[in-house]
Amino acid sequence: MISIKANDLRLAYHVREKLTLRPRDKRLPQQTGGTISGSGRHRFVTALDGVSFELEAGDRLGLVGANGAGKTTLLKVLYGIYEPTAGKLDIKGRVDALFNISIGFRQEATGRRNILLRGLINGWTEDQIAARTEEIIEFSELGEFIDMPFRSYSQGMAARLAFAIATTLDPEILLMDEWIGAGDAAFQVKAKQRMDELAERAGIIVLASHSEELLKKTCNKRLELEKGRVKSFG
Amino acid sequence: MLKILSNALTDIVGGYEQRRVWITLATEDIFDQHRRTTLGPLWLLINYLAFAGTFIFVFNPGPVDQHYAIYVAVGLLVWTYISDNVTQAVNLFQREESFISGTTLPLSVYVMRLTLQNVIRAAYAVLGCFGILLVMGAAPAMAWLWSLVGVLVVLVVSPPMIVVFAFLGVFFPDSQFIVSNLMRVAMFATPVFWVHGGEGGLRGALYDWNPFTYLLDAVRQPIVDGTVPVLALSACLVVGVAFWVLAIFLLGTLRRQVALVL
Numbered sequence: 001m002i003s004i005k006a007n008d009l010r011l012a013y014h015v016r017e018k019l020t021l022r023p024r025d026k027r028l029p030q031q032t033g034g035t036i037s038g039s040g041r042h043r044f045v046t047a048l049d050g051v052s053f054e055l056e057a058g059d060r061l062g063l064v065g066a067n068g069a070g071k072t073t074l075l076k077v078l079y080g081i082y083e084p085t086a087g088k089l090d091i092k093g094r095v096d097a098l099f100n101i102s103i104g105f106r107q108e109a110t111g112r113r114n115i116l117l118r119g120l121i122n123g124w125t126e127d128q129i130a131a132r133t134e135e136i137i138e139f140s141e142l143g144e145f146i147d148m149p150f151r152s153y154s155q156g157m158a159a160r161l162a163f164a165i166a167t168t169l170d171p172e173i174l175l176m177d178e179w180i181g182a183g184d185a186a187f188q189v190k191a192k193q194r195m196d197e198l199a200e201r202a203g204i205i206v207l208a209s210h211s212e213e214l215l216k217k218t219c220n221k222r223l224e225l226e227k228g229r230v231k232s233f234g
Numbered sequence: 235m236l237k238i239l240s241n242a243l244t245d246i247v248g249g250y251e252q253r254r255v256w257i258t259l260a261t262e263d264i265f266d267q268h269r270r271t272t273l274g275p276l277w278l279l280i281n282y283l284a285f286a287g288t289f290i291f292v293f294n295p296g297p298v299d300q301h302y303a304i305y306v307a308v309g310l311l312v313w314t315y316i317s318d319n320v321t322q323a324v325n326l327f328q329r330e331e332s333f334i335s336g337t338t339l340p341l342s343v344y345v346m347r348l349t350l351q352n353v354i355r356a357a358y359a360v361l362g363c364f365g366i367l368l369v370m371g372a373a374p375a376m377a378w379l380w381s382l383v384g385v386l387v388v389l390v391v392s393p394p395m396i397v398v399f400a401f402l403g404v405f406f407p408d409s410q411f412i413v414s415n416l417m418r419v420a421m422f423a424t425p426v427f428w429v430h431g432g433e434g435g436l437r438g439a440l441y442d443w444n445p446f447t448y449l450l451d452a453v454r455q456p457i458v459d460g461t462v463p464v465l466a467l468s469a470c471l472v473v474g475v476a477f478w479v480l481a482i483f484l485l486g487t488l489r490r491q492v493a494l495v496l
Contacts, residue, residue: 013494076493080338083490103336108266117262120255121337 002057002093002172002204004078009051009087011077011228015043035227047073048084048228055204055221060195062215063208065225071208074225075099075175078206093172093204096122100177101162107151111142111161114150118165132168139164139194156184163187167194173204192218238486245485249342256343260350278358286310286366289427300370301458306427307366308381308454312388313426315356316449319392321417322348323399324410331496341489345396353389367457377456380463384452387467391449391474394481401484404495420446445473 015036035046048070055061063071076082077089079097104121105114115136119129137146140160145153153161167174174195195205195218209215215222224231249256268274289306290298327334330344402409423440430441441447448469455463 013491076335081335081493097336099336100332103332106262106266108269109262117258120252120258121333121339123252126254 004055005090007088009084011048012046060205060219061221062219069225070228095173096171097175098166111146136164176207242482242486245340248340256347260347282359282362303370309426311363318352323396324403324413326400377460380456387470394477397481
């Protein structure tokens with residue numbers, strides 16, 4: 001049974017002062033939010049603190065919160081990029097993620113070649129990729145552009161291709177960060193339809209976005225983060 | 235200690251399981267770099283021949299010395315491979331930041347991607363090296379098989395060497411410039427194009443205490459002198475074990491930190 005159970009998750013890390021010959025940089029790393037404690041060489045960032053929630057098959061969770069609230073950090077913990085420093089995370093199901101449209105895409109390679117590269121990075125076998133290539137091309141509506149270099153694609157075309165690849169192999173749990181708003185209105189309708197289909201096939205979708213409208217249309221649950229802590233869930 | 239070893243092995247085994255990714259990416263990297271050129275990757279061969287030719291003809295004026303030409307041809311081949319690995323390793327994780335912070339690929343994937351890129355580059359240089367050996371009339375001998383052992387040793391030492399310098403670059407960013415400068419100096423401090431005649435002094439010390447010397451000699455000595463490079467292979471073994479131990483320690487303790495530090 002596909003599920004996500006997060007119990008009292010915490011991600012805190014020591015702000016390592018990189019050894020450098022230039023004057024000390026007092027700024028904090030940009031990639032995570034949360035709260036800062038300590039000072040000098042003993043600064044810690046608590047990016048997530050006491051985060052608990054449960055999702056079952058068919059749930060579509062919208063993650064909301066101001067910049068630095070911990071949305072992306074939570075997605076990366078769920079995906080396994082960051083390891084929680086405390087708490088328990090129990091994920092049942094194959095997780096796929098779409099954090100950055102351009103990851104794994106080579107500018108000089110054709111869309112078709114990029115399907116292979118992105119598929120390999122996602123952990124698919126070449127047979128699985130070959131079996132789904134035509135379906136990906138059809139969904140992405142790239143037509144003859146599929147044999148053109150990726151650098152000739154608009155942002156919308158790149159988003160369609162990335163989304164088509166990520167959702168074609170039926171991920172059981174799909175994590176998405178913001179970028180889905182990058183496509184045009186027609187693409188968003190199509191993407192929502194596919195996400196509905198995925199959720200109906202007993203998957204879980206977690207989508208981080210600032211767009212209340214997109215989340216209302218897409219999600220059936222909402223988790224609001226503030227400085228790395230859960231403000232509301234339901 | 236077991237946890238460190240287990241963490242490191244998880245990454246290394248994961249890198250092996252994802253070999254299709256790094257093989258594909260490394261191959262694409264090489265062809266992408268030369269995509270719009272007329273000669274494509276053949277430029278790698280031309281670069282090597284131009285470099286080797288400069289040493290053979292400029293540093294050794296007068297009639298071409300067959301022995302010296304072979305010495306330089308093989309030495310430069312190995313040196314270029316090692317130097318490329320080290321200098322490109324120092325900012326490896328920074329270059330791969332979008333992958334590291336956006337996918338769960340093991341760090342070994344990036345290490346092997348760089349290793350394979352440089353193996354492919356070296357493969358083009360090997361063609362040039364064989365060309366020089368042929369022109370210089372080097373006669374293949376059974377002792378050359380020991381060079382293959384040397385090549386294997388250099389290849390086995392490469393991934394941990396890349397791991398060590400990649401972590402150094404992440405936690406000590408200035409090392410990118412320090413290491414690239416040191417490698418420029420190291421080229422002259424290593425017997426790539428100068429020959430050690432057994433004298434002492436600075437040159438003797440540079441020869442005896444420079445680990446690069448032995449990596450070069452492990453491949454070069456059987457071809458140039460027709461002898462088994464016992465000392466060089468033994469020294470390479472020590473260097474290799476040291477790098478592997480350090481690389482496993484770094485992977486086991488810091489691999490999860492890289493995404494947060496970048």
